[in-house]
Amino acid sequence: MPNLSNQLELNRCPHCxxxxxxxxxxxxxQTDSHSGGSTRFWRVYKCTSCGGLVTAxxxxNVGPVTEYYPSGMVIDGSIPGAAGEYxxxxxxxxxxxxxxxxxxxxSVDAMLKEKGYTNGSLYSRVNKAVEDHLITSEMARWAHDIRLDANDQRHADQQATLPTEADAKKCVDFAIALGEFLFVLPARVERGLAAAEGT
Known part of the structure; x- marks a missing residue:
């Protein structure tokens, strides 16, 4: 962790x-608990790229940072291979x-392929995943929005507007949610069952 100083040294901005x-x-x-203990020194920093604030x-005072908010996104190791890397x-x-x-x-494409959906376009594979009850129809609608946005960029569609950071964040949020649903939650369930059987 970095030190509390006039500049917060992070590898990446947790906002942008x-x-x-x-x-x-x-x-x-500086804050203390109601009884006067648990002293903490707080500093708020501003990202000069996006304007987001980070509290540490x-x-x-000027010691090692013990916590900072927001802490940024972390990819769970249960999301496999290419899907997690994308x-x-x-x-x-x-x-x-x-x-x-x-x-x-x-990433969404790689997740579906990991689950055995390899034939056809991403659109058709998402529909097949709904038919097989792997994902919900609401998730499919969300996925189609992402696919179309990505298609616009890949094919340089002159009618399409460039996505904003907010658009990109929505796509990342969906990919994280799909990864949680398809890989992270099942892995937690397996670990929980193994722990219960081991007691």
């Missing part, structure tokens, strides 16, 4: 995910929305 963000100090304070705390790259490129949207769509 820009690499090595410039996070200068914007404000600071330490138990010593998703990680989609998150890391939120500041470049067109690329991030394409990477989110690639």
């Amino acid at each position: 995910n820009v690499d090595r963000p410039n996070l200068p100090l914007a404000w600071h304070t 705390a330490a138990i010593q 998703l990680k790259q989609a998150i890391n490129t939120l500041h470049a929305p067109a690329g991030s949207v394409m990477l989110s769509a690639s």
Whole structure:
């Protein structure tokens, strides 16, 4: 963890995910518990790329940061291979929305392939996943929106407007939700069952 100082040294901004963000100090304070203990020193930093604020705390002034908010997105290791790597790259490129949207769509595509849906277009595979009750029809509608946005970018559709960071964030949010639904939650259930059977 970095030290609490006039500049917060993070690898990526937890808002825009820009690499090595410039996070200068914007404000600071000190807090204590109602009984006067548990002193913490707080500093608020502003990302000069996106304007997002990051709050960091330490138990010593200019000491090591013990917590910071928001903490950013972390990809669960249960999301396999290419799907997880595309998703990680989609998150890391939120500041470049067109690329991030394409990477989110690639992650969704890889997740479906991992579940055995390899034939046809992404559109048809999403529909087949709904027919097989792998995903809900609402998830499919969301996935089709992502696919179409990504298609616009891949084929440089002159009618399509470029996606914004908000559009890219929606695509990443869907890919994370799909990964949680298809891989992370089942892995947790398996671990829970194994732990219950082991007691």
